[in-house]
Amino acid sequence: MAQPDTVTRILDTAEVLFAERGFAETSLRNITSKAKVNLAAVNYHFGSKKSLIQAVFARYLDPFTERFHRALDDLEARHARDGSEIPLEELLETMARTVLEVPAERDSLKVFMRLLGLAYSQAQGHLRGYIQSQYGEAFTRFTELVRRATPELPDAERFWRLHFILGSVIFTLSGLDALRDIAEHDYGERVSVHELVQKMRPVVVAAMQAPLPD
Amino acid sequence: MAQPDTVTRILDTAEVLFAERGFAETSLRNITSKAKVNLAAVNYHFGSKKSLIQAVFARYLDPFTERFHRALDDLEARHARDGSEIPLEELLETMARTVLEVPAERDSLKVFMRLLGLAYSQAQGHLRGYIQSQYGEAFTRFTELVRRATPELPDAERFWRLHFILGSVIFTLSGLDALRDIAEHDYGERVSVHELVQKMRPVVVAAMQAPLPD
DNA sequence: AACAGTTTGAAACATGCGTTTCCTTACGCC
């Protein structure tokens, strides 16, 4: 079994350690020693630690945005034919499916979700800027479709509700393992990610369709 | 105007810097220089950086849990008299009110929320353990009351929905400033925290009352 | 006024960090 090359070994190790402890708490020495790679290799191949962090994200987000755009293309084309609007459920479904598909191929959903959570909360400045510049367009496209699917909602209201939901999803899936352990201990049954997404579905729809506040 | 004493100056400064940049990214030198206090003062008064972090949390969470327990005592006593169950809305309302009350006195809701978000995501190990051991009981009490208020929900389902909501709240309120800026820029009106809580109310209720998944 | 205990201050300590340097090894090409 030939080892994967240095760049891949660094990325594989780095994403796991970042997901476990965060960026600042993970040193290049942690990464390189666990990856069985020379310390200087990170700076040689990636330039700096910041660039390594961005590369870790790009490895997930590049395929994600590509698939996501393709999926939205399909969805739009299909509904353009009969002139109907894309229903909210289909949009949410597409988003969920794509989020799950990408890391599924490497069995790393947990890592991907933790990284998303970190990107949001640890917001290293440079990371937030990078993600916004590289992947903001996909999010903008999605929200515009959601707008057309929920014309009854005031714009500001829809904005906030989308972020409520985003919070639920990232929070839950990024703390997945810990929560799942508690749930298993307290209620005896271990849920799969698939089941969890199933549980979220009606909640998310209900959240979007909740009555307006007085 | 006499300066507050050293311990208070350290805590006041530390909580702001922690909330802005996180724990690892904030050095003792950052804190002590901004607080105009000697570097050694942190180790003298708190023992270590870890203990300082815990002290920052305790200054919010101690009053919070005390008030929260008192508020739940009231609620239980009031309903014990006529034998009725406490409705879900009242429980959520009590939680929200207490969360808002404590930092309101020091005009630091933003800081408190960011800290909660960090506690969850940056989970420094020691912090999670500390918070769980010190304040887990209050959360347990609350969930038990929610259980009685929503007897139609399977236990596991309620568990997960509570965490969906917890995610929404922490995520939204901890990223409050950034989100509010975006919302203001895109939709023109700046919402107050009070208005935001008002927006969350129907969403949260709808989430708890959503139909069960197939 | 003198003393004991507490708090502050400046400096040093040891350590771990990201990064750079420089040398060796490996590989592809004329």
Add this chain to the structure above:
DNA sequence: GGCGTAAGGAAACGCATGTTTCAAACTGTT
């Protein structure tokens, strides 16, 4: 076969960190 470029390895650099030390300043008590 030798040469040029790419990759790997060992060591060091400069710096920032949390923590400790120890003397000076302060505080309250007798």
